[in-house]
Amino acid sequence: MKTHQIEIQKFKAAANNLQGQIVFKLDALVSSRTPVEGVEPSSLLLMTEQNARVLMALLKTQIAEFDSKKPKSRHGRHG
Template identity: 70%
Template sequence: MKIHNVEIQKFKAASNTINGLMVFKVDALVTPKAPVDGIEPSSLISMTEANARVLMALLKAQLAEFDGKKAKSRF
């Protein structure tokens, strides 16, 4: 497993696929990271508060799109 630091610079777009996946187009700085002894290897994603707020807005919009495509039950 390769371990990386991923720093989100900018969110450019978001979309949903027919397979139920969310796809985000981003500008990111990706650098290799050495594993720390005794800790399970993990990649890290970091972003500014402003980018975190953009991510939250994009997630809400994409989830609303998923919900809009679900069949409504009728009683």
């Protein structure tokens, strides 16, 4: 498995596609990462706190869009 270090520079947009996935447009620095001996090989995703907040806002919006397309449950909350 190839491993990478992905450093988010800026999130530009997010959208849902027809396969039920969330697609992000972003600027990122991507570099190969040598796995550490004796440790499970993994890629790393790095971002600033500000980019993490942007990611959270984008995710909330896209998840709400998924939810709005699902049929309403008959067993929803009563308030």
